[in-house]
Amino acid sequence: QKEVEQDPGPLSVPEGAIVSLNCTYSNSAFQYFMWYRQYSRKGPELLMYTYSSGNKEDGRFTAQVDKSSKYISLFIRDSQPSDSATYLCAPAGGDQFYFGTGTSLTVIP
Amino acid sequence: NAGVTQTPKFRVLKTGQSMTLLCAQDMNHEYMYWYRQDPGMGLRLIHYSVGEGTTAKGEVPDGYNVSRLKKQNFLLGLESAAPSQTSVYFCASSLQTGTNYGYTFGSGTRLTVV
Secondary structure, eight states: OOOOEOOOOEEEEETOOOEEEEEEOOTTOEEEEEEEEEEEEEEEEEEEEEEEEEEEEEEEEEOOOOETOOOOOOEESOOOGGGOOEEEEEETTTTTTTOOEEEEEEEOO | OOOOOEOOEEEEOOTTOOOEEEEEEOOOOSSEEEEEEETTEEEEEEEEEESOOOEESSSSSTTTEEEETTTEEEEEEESSSSSOOOOEEEEESSSSSSSHHHOOOOOOEEEEEE
């Protein structure tokens, strides 16, 4: 069983839509949860960081963690064409993160 | 402040050739990592280092060697390249245990082995 499962998409939405990106993970010991954004032909960049269960909001982005169901979500409100990228979830255990395969998102103007 | 710099950005190798990928960070980070990224496989950890002079194996270490002689540099070596090593390689660093701080990634090295 993979440590992290993420729907690869691709996901295509119109500008202004609300986007929901999701991951599931298998290790109940994970305490830290991050989302990275990766533009085409670039390295991943840290987008959101959450510790344990709960919600965290940063502008148009909200990260949500439900440890009871081992479910991680990233919501993007009022999506923009500049949000078009691949989004990787990364729960963490021990000294390292376990990356999902990424969900490719395209926001159409 | 350059962050994490990887060289080269692109490389084509013939099977059996060797090469070294260089990662340099100017953030005084303790931890450094080498990942490979393949379609449908996501990011997979090759090797990592928790400080100068240390290295450890990750998920997919076979066919690769690493060295961390200086804190700011982390080298990834391919002794005898194989087509299965065609991939995009990313270096990352973090201040301390990455799980507390997150990683800073380089822009990647695209390697093709023919």
